[in-house]
Amino acid sequence: MKRLIMVNGTMGVGKTSTCRALLPLVEPAAFLDGDWCWTMSPFIVNDETKAMVLDNIACLLNRFLACSQYQTVIFCWVMQQQEILDEVLRRLSLEDVAVSVFTLTATEEALRARLGSDIAAGVRQPDVLERSCAYLPLYQGMDTISLDVSGLTPQQAAQWIAEHAPF
Helix, strand or coil: CCCEEEEHHHHHHHHHHHHHHHHHHCCCCCEHHHHHHHHCCCCCCCHHHHHHHHHHHHHHHHHHHHHHCCEEEEECCCCCHHHHHHHHHHHCCCEEEEEEEEEEEEEEEHHHHHHHHHCCCCCCCCHHHHHHHHHHHHCCCCEEEEEEEECCCCCHHHHHHHHHHHC
16 A cells, blocks of 8 residues: 655745655655745746646646555645645545645744744745744644644654654
């Protein structure tokens, strides 16, 4: 049986770093960051680009899931509404695939510190700070396994996910 491990959470909470650390723990595995499908300039969010990104994510995930070389597929993205998560899952061929969805959370203080470091390093724009903090409460009612990473390194979070994802 294949595994799909989805890692959700607001911007800057550590999804990508955690998934990079998770990859060698669950190999043979493939990793897709949904942000890669949004890397465009100018960054335009409208109905057309949203549909394109969802189509691209579903196509890539389905291709990884169909590939005999990988037992586990890891996917991370900002899915701040249950409807977004459900739409991604609806588009996937999940026969003989065990799905685990984890949401990384953090205190607002920890999130501000992480994002502040990224902003200072020029990795993120300052406007992400308030947007990301505003998303935090949106994850509370979602049907996912929640992990507070405020005091965890990406390696610790990855180890926890590896231990709690079904085999």
